[in-house]
Amino acid sequence: MNIIQAKNLTKRFNGFTAVDNISFEVAEGEIFAFLGPNGAGKSTTIKMLTTLLAPSSGEMLLNGHNPAKNANEVRRSFGIVFQDPSLDDELTARENMEFHGVLYGVPKRERTEKIATLLKFVDLADRQNDLVKKFSGGMKRRLEIARGLLHHPKILFLDEPTLGLDPQTRNSMWAYLQEMNKNEGITIFFTTHYMEEAERIAGRIAIIDHGKIIAIGTAAELKDRTKADTLEGAFLALTGKAIREEAGNAMDHLRMMRRSWTGKRN
Amino acid sequence: MKTIYILWLRQIKRYLRSKSRIIGSLGQPLLFLLALGYGLGPVFKQAGQGNYLQFLAPGIIGMSIIFTAIFSGIEIIWDRQFGFLKETLVAPVSRLNIMIGRTLGGATVATFQGLIVFFIATFAGFHPVNWALLPLIIVVMLLVALLFTALGTAIASRLDDMQGFQLIMNFLVMPLFFLSGALFPLSDAPGAIATIAKFDPLSYGVDALRILMINVAHFNLATDFAVLAVVTFLFLAVGSYFFSKIEI
Numbered sequence: 001m002n003i004i005q006a007k008n009l010t011k012r013f014n015g016f017t018a019v020d021n022i023s024f025e026v027a028e029g030e031i032f033a034f035l036g037p038n039g040a041g042k043s044t045t046i047k048m049l050t051t052l053l054a055p056s057s058g059e060m061l062l063n064g065h066n067p068a069k070n071a072n073e074v075r076r077s078f079g080i081v082f083q084d085p086s087l088d089d090e091l092t093a094r095e096n097m098e099f100h101g102v103l104y105g106v107p108k109r110e111r112t113e114k115i116a117t118l119l120k121f122v123d124l125a126d127r128q129n130d131l132v133k134k135f136s137g138g139m140k141r142r143l144e145i146a147r148g149l150l151h152h153p154k155i156l157f158l159d160e161p162t163l164g165l166d167p168q169t170r171n172s173m174w175a176y177l178q179e180m181n182k183n184e185g186i187t188i189f190f191t192t193h194y195m196e197e198a199e200r201i202a203g204r205i206a207i208i209d210h211g212k213i214i215a216i217g218t219a220a221e222l223k224d225r226t227k228a229d230t231l232e233g234a235f236l237a238l239t240g241k242a243i244r245e246e247a248g249n250a251m252d253h254l255r256m257m258r259r260s261w262t263g264k265r266n
Numbered sequence: 267m268k269t270i271y272i273l274w275l276r277q278i279k280r281y282l283r284s285k286s287r288i289i290g291s292l293g294q295p296l297l298f299l300l301a302l303g304y305g306l307g308p309v310f311k312q313a314g315q316g317n318y319l320q321f322l323a324p325g326i327i328g329m330s331i332i333f334t335a336i337f338s339g340i341e342i343i344w345d346r347q348f349g350f351l352k353e354t355l356v357a358p359v360s361r362l363n364i365m366i367g368r369t370l371g372g373a374t375v376a377t378f379q380g381l382i383v384f385f386i387a388t389f390a391g392f393h394p395v396n397w398a399l400l401p402l403i404i405v406v407m408l409l410v411a412l413l414f415t416a417l418g419t420a421i422a423s424r425l426d427d428m429q430g431f432q433l434i435m436n437f438l439v440m441p442l443f444f445l446s447g448a449l450f451p452l453s454d455a456p457g458a459i460a461t462i463a464k465f466d467p468l469s470y471g472v473d474a475l476r477i478l479m480i481n482v483a484h485f486n487l488a489t490d491f492a493v494l495a496v497v498t499f500l501f502l503a504v505g506s507y508f509f510s511k512i513e514i
Contacts, residue, residue, distance in 0.1 A: 075356055075357060076358040086350055086352045088280075090280045091276065
């Protein structure tokens with residue numbers, strides 16, 4: 001059974017086509033990598049699949065439900081670790097986990113136990129009562145991963161989960177995820193810029209560029225097709241060598257505003 | 267229910283942790299209370315209107331509530347920019363409950379801020395006529411706070427970043443405050459101002475506070491409650507609708 005199905009999915013923003021008529025399927029229990037240069041449309045696709053954006057046209061089904069219509073059924077089916085931070089800086093690590101557990105309806109006893117286990121797993125147990133704003137980038141990332149694992153979703157979306165993580169954490173994280181995938185059949189859909197990671201972990205890989213899926217298959221198939229030795233070689237052969245730019249946002253301006261507003265340094 | 271509670275709790279925790287914000291947002295109402303209260307006091311008295319500080323204090327309490335409430339609502343923009351909003355929006359809970367939890371949290375904070383100003387005002391010489399009415403006073407404060415938190419939420423749901431912030435301050439919050447009769451009696455105001463004040467929900471909030479605190483009325487308590495309740499409901503409905511339509 002296909003747990004994720006996208007057909008002719010398109011998203012346009014004011015005339016700019018971020019995702020251009022893409023179709024793909026992910027089978028239940030699969031580990032699927034979604035690769036592409038910056039600004040290729042990876043995050044936009046994930047946002048549509050996870051009910052955060054309505055598509056301009058096309059169809060999709062997640063666990064049998066349409067994200068654009070039955071948002072709540074879909075939301076019950078997946079967990080997600082976002083590309084950019086999504087923690088509350090003014091809460092402690094533990095409180096961020098609690099908040100997530102309550103929202104996802106994890107029963108109190110299970111919640112307490114799992115939070116303790118997961119915080120230990122990402123090596124944050126001794127910092128659990130510190131405010132997140134005191135954490136380094138890597139610590140925040142680890143906390144977000146622990147949070148994403150707190151409830152047991154059928155599909156786990158990971159948008160560049162390993163960005164900024166050291167090899168130790170990266171390896172233990174993937175070991176944990178692969179075990180979850182094997183034991184509980186959780187489908188994993190992830191994006192990354194580390195090609196060797198995609199090659200090692202993913203069953204199938206889709207490569208997206210300029211909003212279009214230009215290749216899809218196992219790492220071996222992609223290498224065969226491009227006659228490349230490595231997945232990185234295949235990726236570059238398919239997407240070219242031009243460096244892409246990502247759209248900027250008003251983040252820095254906002255941080256400044258917030259600082260002057262609250263009188264705080266963060 | 268649990269969703270509402272955890273979102274409410276989050277607002278409260280954030281509030282209690284930002285000591286600088288609590289103190290910072292007390293500065294403006296206190297300045298108004300002391301500078302205007304003492305400064306214009308003699309003029310007010312000469313005009314035969316009695317004690318200005320007594321008259322002004324309920325208005326300034328209303329002011330601290332509307333400011334805090336609207337900002338609590340607008341905090342959604344920060345949550346959006348700092349990413350936390352996504353975390354709540356992908357959770358398998360209804361957006362209505364998220365919005366209600368947030369709004370109740372923001373309203374609780376604003377009410378608390380109003381109470382602080384209330385008690386500080388009593389030290390500055392303000393004395394309410396009947397302390398037994400305090401529970402009813404808190405109900406009015408909460409209603410005003412809910413109304414403006416919902417308004418802030420509705421506005422913030424439509425904004426992507428803080429660019430519109432100054433616009434909201436200068437063309438919404440300030441006029442709502444200055445034209446509400448918080449600073450001067452509406453009964454003697456020129457017709458145009460009195461008419462505008464009728465369309466300002468804060469006028470009814472300040473009037474209700476004045477009735478309960480110093481027994482001076484411009485409208486009457488039943489009208490005040492009715493208007494506040496209806497407008498609160500309306501803003502909650504609009505706020506929930508906009509909130510449910512948020513895309514990131």
